[in-house]
Amino acid sequence: MADDEKKRHFCEGNKCLAFIFVVVIAAIVTVAVVTFVDKEIRTVHKYDNSKLPWWKQTVVYQIYPRSFQDTDGDGIGDLNGITKRLDYIQSLGVGAIWLSPFYSSPQRDFGYDISNYTEVDRRFGTMKDFERLMNETRKRNIKVIVDFVPNHTSNESMWFYESRRYNDTYKDYYIWSPGIKRNGTNKNDPPNNWLSVFGGSAWKYDEIRREYYYHAFLESQPDLNVTNKEVQKELQNALTFWLEKGVAGFRLDALKFMFEAEDIFQDEVGLGEYEYDESQEHNLTTNMPEIYGILRSWRKLSDGFKDKHGVGERFIVAESYGLTHAIRDDYYRAGSVPFNFDLIMKLNNTCNGHCVRKILEESLAGLGPSSEFWPNFVMGNHDRSRVASRLGADMLDAMNMMLLTLPGTPTCYYGDEIGMTDASYTFEETKDPQGLHFNKTGYMNHTRDPERSPMQWNDSRNAGFSNGTPWLHVNPNYVTLNARSQSESNSPTSLQMFRELVKLRKIASFNNYNITFIDTAQPEVLAYIRFGLGQPKYVVAMNIGGDNNEVITDFSKSANSIVGRVSVMTPRLSKASGLKNKGIKLSQIGLRGGDGMVIEVLP
Ligand code: GLC
Numbered sequence: 001m002a003d004d005e006k007k008r009h010f011c012e013g014n015k016c017l018a019f020i021f022v023v024v025i026a027a028i029v030t031v032a033v034v035t036f037v038d039k040e041i042r043t044v045h046k047y048d049n050s051k052l053p054w055w056k057q058t059v060v061y062q063i064y065p066r067s068f069q070d071t072d073g074d075g076i077g078d079l080n081g082i083t084k085r086l087d088y089i090q091s092l093g094v095g096a097i098w099l100s101p102f103y104s105s106p107q108r109d110f111g112y113d114i115s116n117y118t119e120v121d122r123r124f125g126t127m128k129d130f131e132r133l134m135n136e137t138r139k140r141n142i143k144v145i146v147d148f149v150p151n152h153t154s155n156e157s158m159w160f161y162e163s164r165r166y167n168d169t170y171k172d173y174y175i176w177s178p179g180i181k182r183n184g185t186n187k188n189d190p191p192n193n194w195l196s197v198f199g200g201s202a203w204k205y206d207e208i209r210r211e212y213y214y215h216a217f218l219e220s221q222p223d224l225n226v227t228n229k230e231v232q233k234e235l236q237n238a239l240t241f242w243l244e245k246g247v248a249g250f251r252l253d254a255l256k257f258m259f260e261a262e263d264i265f266q267d268e269v270g271l272g273e274y275e276y277d278e279s280q281e282h283n284l285t286t287n288m289p290e291i292y293g294i295l296r297s298w299r300k301l302s303d304g305f306k307d308k309h310g311v312g313e314r315f316i317v318a319e320s321y322g323l324t325h326a327i328r329d330d331y332y333r334a335g336s337v338p339f340n341f342d343l344i345m346k347l348n349n350t351c352n353g354h355c356v357r358k359i360l361e362e363s364l365a366g367l368g369p370s371s372e373f374w375p376n377f378v379m380g381n382h383d384r385s386r387v388a389s390r391l392g393a394d395m396l397d398a399m400n401m402m403l404l405t406l407p408g409t410p411t412c413y414y415g416d417e418i419g420m421t422d423a424s425y426t427f428e429e430t431k432d433p434q435g436l437h438f439n440k441t442g443y444m445n446h447t448r449d450p451e452r453s454p455m456q457w458n459d460s461r462n463a464g465f466s467n468g469t470p471w472l473h474v475n476p477n478y479v480t481l482n483a484r485s486q487s488e489s490n491s492p493t494s495l496q497m498f499r500e501l502v503k504l505r506k507i508a509s510f511n512n513y514n515i516t517f518i519d520t521a522q523p524e525v526l527a528y529i530r531f532g533l534g535q536p537k538y539v540v541a542m543n544i545g546g547d548n549n550e551v552i553t554d555f556s557k558s559a560n561s562i563v564g565r566v567s568v569m570t571p572r573l574s575k576a577s578g579l580k581n582k583g584i585k586l587s588q589i590g591l592r593g594g595d596g597m598v599i600e601v602l603p
């Protein structure tokens with residue numbers, strides 16, 4: 001055959017068809033494999049946390065406006081004070097602030113008794129001040145979450161005023177009952193034995209309407225009748241008002257109290273005479289299933305604002321203590337995040353590293369990647385003793401390290417970043433109604449003033465909080481314990497560590513669900529690994545409950561490496577060891593009580 005002919009015949013016949021078939025199949029398979037593998041590569045190596053909604057990427061900083069910064073000299077913090085301190089807040093690296101109530105209120109419960117949901121109380125400033133605060137936060141990329149109190153209003157609310165007078169529109173806005181004859185007396189008694197959280201009967205006889213009204217909290221905080229459609233509309237209007245102002249979400253106050261049993265002529269069993277026991281079940285006055293329907297409606301309302309004001313998804317976080325996991329999950333399903341108070345309620349001085357681990361595991365159980373249930377942790381708030389007092393000043397830094405390195409969204413109470421401690425007030429000085437419900441000996445266990453002392457900004461008069469007389473005096477330890485000195489100090493401080501951790505937790509290794517607890521032989525040591533697919537791995541280790549003796553732990557096996565680099569350390573350890581940003585042997589990590597370390601594992 002001539003050469004020409006060979007060429008012409010090269011691709012003829014069945015053999016050639018088979019060849020082309022094989023080539024085509026091979027090409028398809030190759031493309032499929034490459035695409036698949038590449039996708040694997042992409043997910044394995046580029047876990048991207050920037051896709052998470054903003055509230056899953058940030059730390060929430062709670063501000064109690066009365067105690068943060070006063071600008072007009074009346075001794076009460078105000079909205080302009082918050083605006084004034086935004087640079088400080090930005091320097092913490094937090095992306096959201098939650099403001100306790102600043103609405104019109106006679107301040108019997110310091111703002112949690114609202115007389116008008118859509119007005120700013122003059123003590124805190126004006127609506128203009130609020131708008132300015134919103135503008136300034138926007139410039140700094142800080143979101144604003146406001147408090148919302150749907151369970152009750154103030155007794156000075158126009159609604160209550162009209163309801164007492166039996167005005168047709170408002171008569172069913174609250175929970176009224178003529179009561180019941182029990183003891184053969186002429187006057188009716190309250191319809192049941194329900195107790196107020198603040199102590200005593202939850203029913204108060206009203207002389208004008210000549211009926212009892214229900215109040216889960218103070219007499220001056222009548223419970224709204226949230227089953228009333230008109231009340232539901234009013235609440236929706238209030239939420240809409242603030243959504244239109246551009247707020248990024250709501251912290252829902254006292255949510256589990258929002259509904260009561262329909263038949264109010266039933267007693268709760270096992271109640272005491274006066275003092276409310278939080279650990280009891282209260283099956284007629286808390287956790288009613290109606291809560292979820294309302295929550296869903298608020299989620300829907302908020303979702304309507306998703307594309308407005310450049311905020312995105314709104315964060316709806318609910319305050320309800322003592323939830324079972326089943327109830328917790330119902331809150332999630334209804335589109336809200338139930339605050340997780342385990343770090344407040346379950347940690348105590350006798351709980352060492354292993355004990356804390358158990359609490360954390362229990363807290364995280366059922367949350368995680370398989371579900372939409374994003375974890376969250378809270379270390380302190382305006383109702384509970386501060387962490388530096390509750391667990392001791394020497395535990396403060398380790399606790400903040402834990403809070404900021406756990407999965408989920410952390411919430412930090414103002415002042416805890418510098419380790420403020422509870423202030424003390426005599427009975428005569430006491431302002432908190434919960435404390436004043438008790439006597440000179442009993443008030444100490446109930447007053448919430450100690451954790452509400454003014455923010456300690458610097459060592460000048462009144463800690464830089466106010467030029468006037470603070471509504472609660474400043475904790476005298478402000479002279480040495482304040483934000484300015486910790487910020488300017490050349491040696492490591494709590495505040496500096498806090499900032500470093502907030503920064504570190506933005507990276508994908510921390511900003512996800514993944515956590516593996518490490519089994520440590522030493523009961524004091526709490527340790528876990530944080531990692532993201534394709535991200536650097538970190539060992540976080542703290543000595544909780546140990547004494548001043550150094551405890552050595554070997555992390556090389558659990559971390560599957562022998563070396564690491566120290567990223568963040570608690571201040572005392574940082575000063576003592578000088579190891580920051582240095583290489584370290586994972587087989588010999590030494591920690592004394594209250595010490596903690598975040599170590600990047602090197603390959
Ligand atoms: C919530 C608040 C608390 C307030 C109570 C009544 O628990 O956090 O401060 O006293 O509700 O509104």
Ligand code: MG
Nearest residue numbers: 070072076078
């Ligand atoms: Mg003021």
